[in-house]
Amino acid sequence: MTTFDIELLVLLPILLPLSFAILMLFAWKNLQFQRIINVVAGSTGFIVAIILFSTIYVNGIQVVAIGGWKVPFGIVLVADNFSAIMILMSGLMGFAVAFYSIVTVDTANEQHFYYPLLQILLMGVNGAFLTGDMFNLYVWFEVMLISSFVLLALGGKQEQLEGAVKYVTLNLVSSMIFLSAVGILYGMTGTLNMADLAVKVKLVENQGLVTVVAMMFLVSFGIKSAVFPLFSWLPASYHTPPVAVSALFAGLLTKVGVYTMYRVFTLIFDINNEFIGTVILIIAGFTMVTGVLGAAAQNDFRRILSFHIVSQVGYMVMALGLMTAFSFAAGIFYIVYHIVTKTNLFFISGIVERIKGTYNLDTLGGLFKKYPSVSLLFLISAFTLSGIPPFAGFWAKFTVALAGFRIEQYLIVGVSLFVGLLTLYSMTKIWNYAFWQDEKQESEVEREFYKISINRKYLLYSPSIFMTVVILLLSFFAGSAFDFAVLTGEQLANPQYYINAVLGVR
Amino acid sequence: MTLLLAIVTGILFTAGFYLVLRRSLVKVIFGLMFLGHAANLLIFNIGRLTKGAPAFILEGNQTAVEPYAEPIPQALILTAIVIGFGVQAFAIVLFKKAYQMIGSDDINSLKSTDRIA
Numbered sequence: 325m326t327t328f329d330i331e332l333l334v335l336l337p338i339l340l341p342l343s344f345a346i347l348m349l350f351a352w353k354n355l356q357f358q359r360i361i362n363v364v365a366g367s368t369g370f371i372v373a374i375i376l377f378s379t380i381y382v383n384g385i386q387v388v389a390i391g392g393w394k395v396p397f398g399i400v401l402v403a404d405n406f407s408a409i410m411i412l413m414s415g416l417m418g419f420a421v422a423f424y425s426i427v428t429v430d431t432a433n434e435q436h437f438y439y440p441l442l443q444i445l446l447m448g449v450n451g452a453f454l455t456g457d458m459f460n461l462y463v464w465f466e467v468m469l470i471s472s473f474v475l476l477a478l479g480g481k482q483e484q485l486e487g488a489v490k491y492v493t494l495n496l497v498s499s500m501i502f503l504s505a506v507g508i509l510y511g512m513t514g515t516l517n518m519a520d521l522a523v524k525v526k527l528v529e530n531q532g533l534v535t536v537v538a539m540m541f542l543v544s545f546g547i548k549s550a551v552f553p554l555f556s557w558l559p560a561s562y563h564t565p566p567v568a569v570s571a572l573f574a575g576l577l578t579k580v581g582v583y584t585m586y587r588v589f590t591l592i593f594d595i596n597n598e599f600i601g602t603v604i605l606i607i608a609g610f611t612m613v614t615g616v617l618g619a620a621a622q623n624d625f626r627r628i629l630s631f632h633i634v635s636q637v638g639y640m641v642m643a644l645g646l647m648t649a650f651s652f653a654a655g656i657f658y659i660v661y662h663i664v665t666k667t668n669l670f671f672i673s674g675i676v677e678r679i680k681g682t683y684n685l686d687t688l689g690g691l692f693k694k695y696p697s698v699s700l701l702f703l704i705s706a707f708t709l710s711g712i713p714p715f716a717g718f719w720a721k722f723t724v725a726l727a728g729f730r731i732e733q734y735l736i737v738g739v740s741l742f743v744g745l746l747t748l749y750s751m752t753k754i755w756n757y758a759f760w761q762d763e764k765q766e767s768e769v770e771r772e773f774y775k776i777s778i779n780r781k782y783l784l785y786s787p788s789i790f791m792t793v794v795i796l797l798l799s800f801f802a803g804s805a806f807d808f809a810v811l812t813g814e815q816l817a818n819p820q821y822y823i824n825a826v827l828g829v830r
Numbered sequence: 831m832t833l834l835l836a837i838v839t840g841i842l843f844t845a846g847f848y849l850v851l852r853r854s855l856v857k858v859i860f861g862l863m864f865l866g867h868a869a870n871l872l873i874f875n876i877g878r879l880t881k882g883a884p885a886f887i888l889e890g891n892q893t894a895v896e897p898y899a900e901p902i903p904q905a906l907i908l909t910a911i912v913i914g915f916g917v918q919a920f921a922i923v924l925f926k927k928a929y930q931m932i933g934s935d936d937i938n939s940l941k942s943t944d945r946i947a
Contacts, residue, residue: 459906466913473920477927485928486940492921493858497850499917500865503910504872510903511876560943 331388333379334403336372337411337450341365341418345443358439359426365443366422373415380408381808385815385825387456395827396520402456404822405812409656410453410583413663416794417575418446420667424787425568427780428674433478433566441478445471445572452580456826458506458516461584465502465548469495472577475569476561487561494557498547505540508533519826522591522819538593538600542607545588549581551641552610555634559618562633563626563683567674570626574633575667579659582640586655590816595647604645609739612638616746625673625683625758628750629666632709635743636662642736643724651727653813657806658724661708661716661798668705668791672698675784676758681769685754690763699759701788706755708795710748716798719806835875842868855925855935862921866914870907877903 344365351357380386385404389395403411421442429438448468455461477488510516512533513524528534543554550558558578562570593600615635622628640662643655675698676691677683692699708715711722721744728737798805815821842864849861877900885901887894929935 459909463909463913466917470917470920473917473924477924480927480931482931483943485924485931487943488924489855489928489937489940490943492924493850493862496862496917496921497865500846500862500869503869507869507873507876507903507906510873510906516902564943 330379330383330386333372333376334386334388334401334454337369337376337415337454338401338447340369340372341443341447341450345440345447348440348443349437352437352440355431355434358434362425362439362442363422366419369446370415370419373412376403377408377412380405385822387826396515396517399460400456400517400519400826401454402518402822402826403454404825405808405815406583406586406656407453409660409808409812410579411450413579413660414446414449414453414576417572417663417667418442420671420787420790421568421572423783423790424571424671424674427784428568428678429566430479436478438475438478438566441471441475442572445475449576449580453583456518458509458518458521460516462499462503462506465499465580468577468580469499472573476565476573478565478569481564484564487564490557491561494547494554498544498554501540501547502544505537505544508537508540512537517826518587518591519823522823523827525592526594534593535597535599538589538597539603541588541593542585542600542603545581545585546607547581549578549585549637549641550634551607551637552614552634555611555615555637558634559627559630562630563624567626567670567677570630571667571670571674574629574670575663578633578637579663582637582644582659585641586644586652586816589644590652591819591822595817595819601645601647604641605733605736608638608642608645609736610638611635611641612739612743616743616750619750620746620753622750623685625676625685625688625754626670627683628754629669629673632747632750633666635747636666636709638743639721639724639740642740643727645736646727646731646733648727648731649813649817650730650810651724651813652816653806653809654720654723654727656812657802657809658720660805660809661720661795664791664794664798665705665708665717668701668788668795669709671788671791672702672705675788678784679770679773681767685757687764688758689761692759693763698785701785701792702759703755704792704795706751708799710751711744712748714799716795716802719799719802723806831879831881832875835871835879839868839871839875842871853937855929855937858937859918859922859925863918866910866918870910870914873903873907873910 344361348358348361380403385402388401390399390401445468448464448471451464452461452468455464473488473492476491477484509521512528513521515521515524525534547554562573589600612635615631615638619628619631619635622631640655640658643651643658673683680688682688708717711717725737725740846861846864846868849857849864852858880897880899883897883899885899885904932939
């Protein structure tokens with residue numbers, strides 16, 4: 325591949341969704357066309373992500389200076405191992421959700437620009453994963469947020485609007501804190517390029533102010549990734565939109581916050597700063613515990629899953645707070661496994677809702693007898709989420725705990741193991757109520773479900789089956805996946821690789 | 831002037847956070863706007879205030895001559911204002927819709943998504 329090809333390849337995850345979204349807007353009344361284009365967009369996005377991933381794997385970090393500006397002055401896009409993994413995950417999600425949306429999203433929502441918004445959302449997420457410029461990151465955040473606002477409120481039911489009010493308010497506050505922090509950082513160093521910042525922040529005389537800015541970033545990204553005590557918008561809103569949107573948000577959006585947290589705290593701020601590490605670990609502990617306790621109290625399929633996101637984000641943040649190369653590797657593996665598993669659980673909750681017409685556990689029941697295959701799909705994901713060997717979740721939790729043991733942080737490891745037990749409890753709860761208990765009565769919705777053609781049923785199941793296959797691959801080839809995560813962890817722990825790649829260009 | 835702007839920024843941040851914590855939806859919107867303005871003014875102030883100076887290199891010169899205005903913070907603010915405008919416009923419409931549907935602008939009445947169902 326020539327340099328031009330690679331530069332184009334790095335740009336494609338941003339350009340493709342944008343072009344497809346524009347294409348869809350030209351045919352905004354033709355839903356069938358939009359559905360097909362969306363599937364095409366999802367598939368090409370996935371393929372591009374795979375090619376990008378393998379290119380990065382072979383050729384190392386790739387840097388694109390937009391508009392040919394010399395490096396610290398213009399905007400750069402940087403694809404290192406971590407970015408490549410995240411782009412791959414977003415491609416995977418775009419692919420699965422494209423199929424899942426066809427059956428589960430109402431026509432009324434589709435008419436209100438559901439598909440273009442979905443593509444714009446993916447563009448924002450990919451941009452945030454690729455950019456190497458702080459202010460550009462803010463812009464991508466806003467692209468992502470504004471489309472997620474609309475997707476969340478799409479349909480305009482009361483609970484959606486209530487959830488959206490909280491989501492919008494907290495995320496806007498977070499953006500403003502982020503913007504202020506970027507401004508102060510610029511004032512101190514005179515640069516916005518992340519690699520350049522990494523060099524210059526260490527030369528700043530007033531290191532106390534640097535820590536203050538670091539904490540502003542922590543609060544801002546903390547709101548976006550839903551850590552304790554800033555998570556309240558997530559369980560208030562994630563269970564309200566169409567389930568395809570829920571699945572996409574659960575899989576990708578909070579992970580963008582976690583990704584930026586990893587990026588900023590490994591690259592820009594000193595990785596050996598004990599204060600930052602301790603603060604992150606304390607937050608992680610509380611996040612894990614509150615999330616899982618919240619889930620245990622709930623009685624609704626999607627609400628339990630929403631609270632679990634909070635709890636699981638705690639593990640990822642914990643891996644960051646341990647601040648070793650191995651813990652970063654564990655954290656990255658955790659992020660990957662969690663995106664796949666959580667999305668699949670939301671997919672299954674959508675299937676259950678489609679069959680029974682409700683998410684409420686009290687009125688569900690009898691699914692195991694009538695739909696053993698759906699139950700099996702749920703069981704695999706639930707086992708994975710609660711960390712039962714040999715599934716991927718076990719390896720993820722095991723490596724995170726191991727990373728903690730290696731640097732003798734026994735308290736946080738203890739908390740994480742205890743939380744794992746409680747996760748199992750709430751998964752058992754869903755299993756008992758929705759699948760295991762006897763069916764109360766056959767609902768009207770279920771009789772409607774019988775009439776759906778077999779092709780549409782397969783279309784409904786196939787994204788979940790696909791995700792389950794990915795989970796199984798991740799479980800049984802955890803070794804090779806983790807090897808790559810270790811490489812990525814090394815790259816994060818030694819920011820010099822990133823800095824050299826960016827500042828050495830041209 | 832720098833000191834004055836710093837004080838104004840501080841007041842805007844304070845007022846913004848205070849209003850966001852209020853129970854009325856309208857006040858929350860004003861709070862969000864104040865926070866946006868505060869962040870923009872902060873960047874503006876950090877980028878050094880120069881009165882009546884150009885932000886580009888004069889003809890015939892190789893480098894910028896003091897005093898010159900720094901262009902980057904201005905570009906940042908311009909972007910942030912545009913984005914902020916769009917987001918706030920959406921927020922106003924959303925809050926109005928929520929107000930119409932719930933029939934109250936008291937945030938404490940937005941509880942249906944938090945109750946254990």
